[in-house]
Amino acid sequence: MAYSTDHELVLDFPILIGDIGGTNARFAIVVDSYAEPRQFPVVQTADHETIDDAIQSVLDQTNILPRSAVLAVAGPVDGDEIDLTNCHWVVRPRQMIETFGFRDIVVLNDFEAQALAVVALGEEHLEKIGGGEAETTGSRVVLGPGTGLGVAGLVHARRTWIPVPGEGGHVDLGPRSERDREIFPHLERIEGRISAEQILCGRGLVNLYRAIAKADGKEASWTEPAEITQAGLAHNEPIASEALDLFVTYLGRLAGDLALVFMSRGGVYLTGGIAQKIVPALKNGLFRSAFEDKAPHRNLLAGMPVFVITHPLAALMGLAAYARTPARFGVETAGRRWRAS
Structure with a gap:
């Protein structure tokens, strides 16, 4: 080669x-x-x-x-x-x-x-989810729940944008709140572990929805991610609503972790069809609260902007x-x- x-x-x-x-x-x-x-x-x-x-x-x-x-x-x-x-x-x-x-x-x-796209797209293709202004040459993170969970970084050096590929979607994701500890035992695992992708993708949303139903001893009505998303956004089924709220909360936690890893003063960018479809849920405050809840660096995270990439391609x-x-x-x-x- x-x-x-x-x-x-x-x-x-x-x-x-x-x-x-x-x-x-x-x-x-x-x-x-x-x-x-x-x-x-x-x-x-x-x-x-x-x-x-x-x-x-x-x-x-x-x-x-x-x-x-x-x-x-x-x-x-x-x-x-x-x-x-x-x-x-x-x-x-x-x-x-x-x-x-x-x-x-x-x-x-x-x-x-997707990381290359961050510097190829204009502001008209970005929906801001809080935070301050993005530094022009600041490091950036791209992540997106879809069929799986993709993650990449983008750093600027010597007047060049350098994408940093990886498999960050497979990092561990664990319970933090009391409600998490009720739900997590019912999540489907891979060889005993729960990776971020086990929750933060299409099938992951279904996994989370079913786990909530099992934790509460209720029947899970939906089997497809789109059905759960629609029901959650419409607030016409409590399990779906909680599943979507927890989905954006966990996505916020992971996004905040990655923002710290890359010191993403250039912003964090959410991409893919799921992110585009759940913008109202991403704006309800839960995502941003989880993103910034990183003591002792809350103020640092509060200044980092998050964007949803809205361009379909x-x-x-x-x-x-x-x-x-x-x-x-x-x-x-x-x-x-x-x-x-």
Whole structure:
């Protein structure tokens, strides 16, 4: 596998960009350095046996032949076969080069792309959830509950934005209040532990909802995250309302922890479909209270702004910005770039 530093990397246009999640895959083509991405309809991962099949279905919709590809995938990028955490697809860049004739393929973590989007989007795509003003070059954190729970950092050094990918959604999350201690014994665990993702994602909301029902000896009426969210926002079922309140509380706790880790004076950014759908719940005060409740650093957290990214294709915008001008971003390509021989 060839390696080049970020400042040496130049990708040949047109460039296929793709944001590959556990449920949905979003693709677009960047024709040149100035054009807006040409987007395609969202692809359901369950509808295609492989990612190559999905890409072919997209390319069948256009007469543009991409010469490079930049893909962001929901999972750690390691080796020539990249497994997605919450999807059956396996990304094989060498095989893609043979199949589609790409000259270059760069594969990033999906929340690395979300981090890139933070500096690619304007204020019109951000909904503020309290705090002070974001420092222009301050460090930032991006996290988002979706099919899973993604986390990434973004730091600024030497006039370059450097995304910091990771698997922060799998850190431990434990009980703190008396009510937490009543509910947590009923949460579904993975090998004995409760990670943040066991609560702060779509299936996690269902997990939390069921645990509340069991703790109170009541019947759980809903089985889908969207049903619980809708009932919680409408306040027409007490269990759903509490589940949504606790969801935003726990999200606030985790966001505050990550803000301390990264000293995020540039802000904390919530992304993904769930965050966009629950903005009213995020603004009811519980999220912000939990975010700031970090003695002895309450005042520090109080000054840090939190934003909900409202752009429906934020990751694609981040990938497009990177594809156009890789030198603007300190993206490590070692082990994550494949080139045609």
